[in-house]
Amino acid sequence: MSNVRTTERTTAVGRARTVLARRTEGRAVALLVVVAIVAAVFEPVVFSSFPVVLGRLALIGLVALGLTALILLGELDLSVASTLALSGVVMASVPNLGLGIIAALITGIVVGLINAFFVVVVGINSFIATLGMLFALRGAAFVISAEKPVPLENIDAGIAFGSSLLGPLTPRVLLFFVIFAVLQILLSRTRIGREFYAVGGNRQAAIDVGIPVRRRLVLGFVISGVVAATAGIINTLELTAADPTAGSTVLLASFAAAIIGGVVLTGGRGTIVGTLLGALALSILQVVLTLSGVQVDIQDIFIGSILLVAIISDPSSLRTAWVRLRAAITRSRTRDTARGLTGNAADQ
């Protein structure tokens, strides 16, 4: 096996193939190409409306970035949408804008720590722990806001926040790219990032080589919480009010972006760049569909179908299905042979 690989590496094609096989962003790139071609044919105006696409990208992709770091560890966070709503409400409830933003960020950190406590210390599956938090935090947002949108005291700051700074770049888009850069460097260029991949790839091995697994898990949950809180802050600033029901579609969109981007839910495989590409493909698709006057319902059908295809076209899923199919065919063939019906089996 290793011999084959070394001979392959000597040729240029072989080397390219090894590099490609290691990358996980294949599906995101494929979807991006398809979406770009569709856009070029039907709505070429998309390519001249960068601000719209970028705004949509920052909307869909921000929470997905934080989630990606956590999924790489092999954990899930279903509470991101509720964290977004709660931190927005907390921020708007504090009269001073600066203090409010700090309070919202602290909310994100605390939520991350609580999630981490249940997963790391108590030992609950992260899916269930964050499911409980999904209810509890949403409920807390309702209680604090008295089930009404909370208006921001300082509306001017919100309006200023929505306008663009440099060309098409609004503060939201800039923040998105800053967080992207920070996480990209953290995960691909630092020791902590490598340890994230190790913990997600094989937790027992990570413990055995002395990686502080618990601390990495805590960091992962805090990243996810803080990024969700940041999205809550941005939403509140742009709307100049905090809506306790905000972010209900964020959960699906973030998971969709990460999975289309090739992040494997069991952990250890995937990149932040993949998530960015996945989010970009989804946002271009949404803009194209909106510009062509497609209803929101039908957009949902598109995105749901793409997510379904993305999850079952995962290489390991395809391999499993193929092995199963072959086993089923062999089984039916042997059964037919026993009955003396080989001719029929060969026809299949």
Add this chain to the structure above:
Amino acid sequence: MAKPTFTESIGVVAPTSTELSTGARVIKFVADRGIIAFTVILIVYAAIFVNGFASLPNISDVFYRAAPIGIVALGMTFVVISANYLDLSVVAQVATSAVIFIGVSNQAGLAPAILLALLVAVIYGVVNGVAVGFFHANAVIVTLATTFVGLGVLRWLSGGSIFFGPNGGVIQSLGQAKVGPIPLSAIVLIVMAVILGFVLQKTTFGFSIRSYGSNKAATRLAGVRTGQLVVGAFLITSISAMVAGFVLAAFSNTAVSSMAEGYDFQALAAIIIGGTSVFGGKGSVYRTLLGVVFVSVLTNILVLVGLTFGAQQVAIGVLIVVAVSIDAIARKLVKN
């Protein structure tokens, strides 16, 4: 780390040879049997201290509200026990079934409506089941995707409008029907519990589901066709969701695409609080029924006491985490 014995691994609690401390035994007892005690305590407490709980209209109201969500939870127990987390698409399934039940029966009569709803349920079950069982995709994401597609199709075809059943029609009379003081929907809930409980406890299929939930590899090696098994679990969930849609539509005599929002996690909450383990393998339909009763009674009390919707959500969230924490701690204790 001792390996679990066969009986343990299929969810039957075997007498352990190791001596547990008193505290450990209490936690284990709470994890195994606690829900029964808690439910009884809650009902007795409510009957004595909460004004307006122990009245016939209130209790039948509890039943009316518990029935649809309970039927969904009963079916979804199969997916949870097979260690596939949950089926999020019940939100779309219940709403689709309700809209078909009223919308189509207004146009073409009751029989075609029921057949169409059944067809839709089978499609949901097969798509979810094949993706999870044969492609080994994560059930949460698969059912999230089918929810989006399903709700999209439903809103697109129904135009998002509300469908009303004819006044005094069959559907309305079914929804208001009572046997003695007990609403018909509560009887449907109990009949479903008996049938599904039998399937899970007494049939080969049910046994395979439980053993698959505790050890996937071993079950496959034992010659069980695990792909078909998972499809079966998702089919049971969709059929239950279809029945729940009928019950829900009949109760209010209306149907709209958003009527089942929150059913996914509420059903899961009832299942978990009942003591079915989300790690798979351990649990039963009767536990889910108890969980449903517990959550419905609790919600009813919170409403009667005057707590807001937000506070109720907080209570349910905390309850989920506490219930699962007890399960997790009990597992750790048994392991050591």
